[in-house]
Amino acid sequence: xxxxxxxxxxxxxxxxxxxxxxxxxxxxxxxxxxxxxxxxxxxxxxxxxxxxxxxxxxxxxxxxxxxxxxxxxxxxxxxxxxxxxxxxxxxxxxxxxxxxxxxxxxxxxxxxxxxxxxxxxxxxxxxxxxxxxxxxxxxxxxxxxxxxxxxxxxxxxxxxxxxxxxxxxxxxxxxxxxxxxxxxxxxxxxxxxxxxxxxxxxxxxxxxxxxxxxxxxxxxxxxxxxxxxxxxxxxxxxxxxxxxxxxxxxxxxxxxxxxxxxxxxxxxxxxxxxxxxxxxxxxxxxxxxxxxxxxxxxxxxxxxxxxxxxxxxxxxxxxxxxxxxxxxxxxxxxxxxxxxxxxxxxxxxxxxxxxxxxxxxxxxxxxxxxxxxxxxxxxxxxxxxxxxxxxxxxxxxxxxxxxxxxxxxxxxxxxxxxxxxxxxxxxxxxxxxxxxxxxxxxxxxxxxxxxxxxxxxxxxxxxxxxxxxxxxxxxxxxxxxxxxxxxxxxxxxxxxxxxxxxxxxxxxxxxxxxxxxxxxxxxxxxxxxxxxxxxxxxxxxxxxxxxxxxxxxxxxxxxxxxxxxxxxxxxxxxxxxxxxxxxxxxxxxxxxxxxxxxxxxxxxxxxxxxxxxxxxxxxxxxxxxxxxxxxxxxxxxxxxxxxxxxxxxxxxxxxxxxxxxxxxxxxxxxxxxxxxxxxxxxxxxxxxxxxxxxxxxxxxx
Numbered sequence: 001x002x003x004x005x006x007x008x009x010x011x012x013x014x015x016x017x018x019x020x021x022x023x024x025x026x027x028x029x030x031x032x033x034x035x036x037x038x039x040x041x042x043x044x045x046x047x048x049x050x051x052x053x054x055x056x057x058x059x060x061x062x063x064x065x066x067x068x069x070x071x072x073x074x075x076x077x078x079x080x081x082x083x084x085x086x087x088x089x090x091x092x093x094x095x096x097x098x099x100x101x102x103x104x105x106x107x108x109x110x111x112x113x114x115x116x117x118x119x120x121x122x123x124x125x126x127x128x129x130x131x132x133x134x135x136x137x138x139x140x141x142x143x144x145x146x147x148x149x150x151x152x153x154x155x156x157x158x159x160x161x162x163x164x165x166x167x168x169x170x171x172x173x174x175x176x177x178x179x180x181x182x183x184x185x186x187x188x189x190x191x192x193x194x195x196x197x198x199x200x201x202x203x204x205x206x207x208x209x210x211x212x213x214x215x216x217x218x219x220x221x222x223x224x225x226x227x228x229x230x231x232x233x234x235x236x237x238x239x240x241x242x243x244x245x246x247x248x249x250x251x252x253x254x255x256x257x258x259x260x261x262x263x264x265x266x267x268x269x270x271x272x273x274x275x276x277x278x279x280x281x282x283x284x285x286x287x288x289x290x291x292x293x294x295x296x297x298x299x300x301x302x303x304x305x306x307x308x309x310x311x312x313x314x315x316x317x318x319x320x321x322x323x324x325x326x327x328x329x330x331x332x333x334x335x336x337x338x339x340x341x342x343x344x345x346x347x348x349x350x351x352x353x354x355x356x357x358x359x360x361x362x363x364x365x366x367x368x369x370x371x372x373x374x375x376x377x378x379x380x381x382x383x384x385x386x387x388x389x390x391x392x393x394x395x396x397x398x399x400x401x402x403x404x405x406x407x408x409x410x411x412x413x414x415x416x417x418x419x420x421x422x423x424x425x426x427x428x429x430x431x432x433x434x435x436x437x438x439x440x441x442x443x444x445x446x447x448x449x450x451x452x453x454x455x456x457x458x459x460x461x462x463x464x465x466x467x468x469x470x471x472x473x474x475x476x477x478x479x480x481x482x483x484x485x486x487x488x489x490x491x492x493x494x495x496x497x498x499x500x501x502x503x504x505x506x507x508x509x510x511x512x513x514x515x516x517x518x519x520x521x522x523x524x525x526x527x528x529x530x531x532x533x534x535x536x537x538x539x540x541x542x543x544x545x546x547x548x549x550x551x552x553x554x555x556x557x558x559x560x561x562x563x564x565x566x567x568x569x570x571x572x573x574x575x576x577x578x579x580x581x582x583x584x585x586x587x588x589x590x591x592x593x594x595x596x597x598x599x600x601x602x603x604x605x606x607x608x609x610x611x612x613x614x615x616x617x618x619x620x621x622x623x624x625x626x627x628x629x630x631x632x633x634x635x636x637x638x639x640x641x642x643x644x645x646x647x648x649x650x651x652x653x654x655x656x657x658x659x660x661x662x663x664x665x666x667x668x669x670x671x672x673x674x675x676x677x678x679x680x681x682x683x684x685x686x687x688x689x690x691x692x693x694x695x696x697x698x699x700x701x
Contacts, residue, residue, distance in 0.1 A: 065077050077290075082241075250315070321622075337362055453488050
C-alpha cells in the first residue's frame, strides 16, 4: 500500500484509525477493507533477552495492526512494530510533505530536533508540556496532529503520551509495509541505528563494573565480548518488525496486572522464531479484543476448509486470577522477614526461638534480600537453630578449615588422578561457570573473580562428594547462594546443605527424578483429574511430564525472574508442612496456565512448547499463593492414596494435626508385596471417581 494512500486515509479518519474502537475494529475485520488500521499503540517495548551493560532495558516503538486481503485466508492481520528512534529520524522529512511551514507542530519538531542531550530535566518537561498544550488546542480539527514524546531512555517509560495521532507518524510504518510483502521476524535493515547506539555506548563501556582486572588482555577481551553481545542484541532489537499474523503458529497474550491491561504479546512463527512485545502502559486489553474478533472471523471463514495448515494457529489469552475464596486462610497475615522481625526471633544469646514459627513466617512472607546472607544458612542446615552467636562463629572457623582441607585434596591430586578428574568433572565445570548468570552484576565481565570462586566451590564439591560429583545445573543453584552469602567457605557448606538435606535439588540420578515425577503425577490425578486424563490419553510420552523436568531440576530458575524464583526457594527451604512444596508449585503452574492444554488437546510436543513459552511470563507471586492454597487443600483431604504417603513424613511435626488425620488408601500398585506397605485400606471405587470425590470434599469442608 502506497504512502500517499495511507496518509490520505489517516488524514480523513485520524481519530478512528489511531484510537481503538471495538465496534469499528470488528466491522473492519469482517468487511475486510484492505489496509484498514484497526489498532495502534506507541511505547510498546522490546527487551533484550538478557540485560547487558550499556544497553537500555526498554526499547519502545510504535505498533500498528492493519487488515490485509489474503488469498488463502480471505482476511488477515499485519502487525508492524517500528522503533521510536527510527520514527524520530524520519518525522521531519515526513512533516516537510504534509504540514505547512507555519504549523506549530512543524516548529515544535524542529525545536525538538535541536534539543541537546544534556538538556536539564526541567527544560525537557517544559517542552513536553508545551507539546501537549499545542496538541490539545488542535484536538478535533481535521487532520490534526499530536507529536509523540521522544522515547529513548528508560525514564521516558512513565510518559502519558502513548498514542500517535499524527498522519506523518505513519510514514515509517508505511515505508516498512512497502519494503516487503513477506513475514519478517528479524529485519536488520536498521543496522545504521545499531552502529549509532554502539558508538554512543562505547564511551561508557570502560566504566562498567565487571570485576575484571583493570589492565592487560583480560580487560580488552572482556570489553570485546560485551560489545559483541550488545551488537547482536541491537541487531535483533532495532529493526522494523513486520509479520503476517495469519501465518503464525501461535499468538499468546499474558496479562501481568490485576486490571488485565498490561503484559506481553508473544508471537511464534512456524519456524520457532519468537517476538515478545511488552505493553507497560495498558493497551493489551484492547488488542486482545481485536484478536478475539479476528479469531471469530477466521473460524467463520475457515469453517468449510479442511487444510490443517490454514487453521493450525493457536491463540490464547492468559488472565490468571486467584479468587480470595481459593487462597490459604492465613494468606497476607505475614509480611516479609526484615531485620526487625528477624531480631525478634533471636534471644539474647543469638538462638532462634520457636523455629516452627520462623519457618512459617518465611513460608508466607519470604525474606528481605538484605538479610538473606544471614538467614539462608539456617534454612540450609549450615547453622543449627539452637546455636548461639559464639557457637556459630566457632563453627564457621571449624568448617573453614575443613573446606581448606577439601581444596588441598583436589590440588594435591596425582597427574593420573587430575587427568581423570579433568575429564569427568573439571571440563564441564569450566564450560558451565562462564555461562551462568552472566547478566547478574555479581558475575558480569570476563575474568570476574566471583566466577572463579564459583568454579572452585563446584570443583571442591565434586571432591567432597565423589558419588554425586558434578552435573549440569549445579552452577545455576550455587550462583544465587554465592551472590547472597558472599563468602566462599560459607557458600560451599550452604550448597552441601542444599544438596544433602533438602528434596528441592538438582539430582543426577534417574531414580530420584522418577520419584519426583511419580509424586507429581499422583498430585495431578488427585487435584487435576481432567489434566491427568489428558496425560493418560497421550500415553507414556504424556506421563513422562517432560515439560516440568526443567522446573524441578533447576528449581524454577529459568521460569521466573530471580526475585520471584528465590522467593520460591525460600518457601521450599522453610519445610512448612511438607518437604515437597516444589511439587505443589508445579501443580499451581499447571492449574493457572495449563487450561489451553486440555482445551486444545495439545500433543506432547505442543504441550512442551506451550509451557516453554510461559518462561519469564508467569506471575510468580500468584503461583506461590496458589501453591500454598493447594497444600492447604491437600492437608484437609479425608483420605490420600498410599502413593503420596511419603509426601509429608520427613518434615517432622506439624503436617497433620489432631483434627485432620487422613485415611491412607491403597492404590494396589505393589507388585513386590501382597499387602500395602503403608497399611493402606482398599477401596472399591475406580481411581477416577475417587479423585473427584476427594477433591470435591475439600470444597465443602
